[in-house]
């Protein structure tokens with residue numbers, strides 16, 4: 001088993017969250033946070049900020065970026081574990097814009113499109129939205145079916 005470290009950033013307003021419709025690549029045709037692979041020359045926080053900027057146009061400073069989750073994903077038949085570090089910020093600069101990869105859109109919290117998101121999101125978003133920190137593990141069969149999972153709140157990372 002080897003690991004790939006990835007980031008996922010969810011920008012919040014009091015009653016809304018910014019999601020992006022992924023137009024290509026892994027998880028395409030789903031609404032998701034912004035993120036991607038951590039490169040060799042950068043920290044996980046630096047990668048989170050860079051991927052957010054590249055995919056949405058928004059800029060967040062390191063001081064405003066808060067880690068809220070850490071999730072390991074395993075896919076049946078794939079020896080690579082995805083270690084996804086989930087961050088949030090309520091402070092950002094810039095205007096979001098559509099990129100080749102993502103179409104950003106604000107969603108009211110009661111209108112989050114879980115039926116068009118990764119199946120795990122429905123399980124951990126409530127923790128994230130209520131300000132809790134969490135750690136999870138999800139075993140997927142294909143991209144839609146969760147065979148097994150664990151999800152726990154944690155005090156800090």
Ligand SMILES: Nc1[nH]c(=O)nc2c1ncn2[C@H]1C[C@H](O)[C@@H](COP(=O)(O)OP(=O)(O)OP(=O)(O)O)O1
Pocket residue numbers: 006007008009024025026027032033034035036037073082084118119120121
């Ligand atoms: N089950 C899951 N639930 C979820 O909410 N986000 C997931 C997820 N599995 C992966 N992600 C996130 C992590 C990361 O932000 C993104 C995938 O990373 P990337 O955008 O780098 O993938 P790509 O294959 O598009 O890479 P590039 O071609 O390098 O852009 O999806």
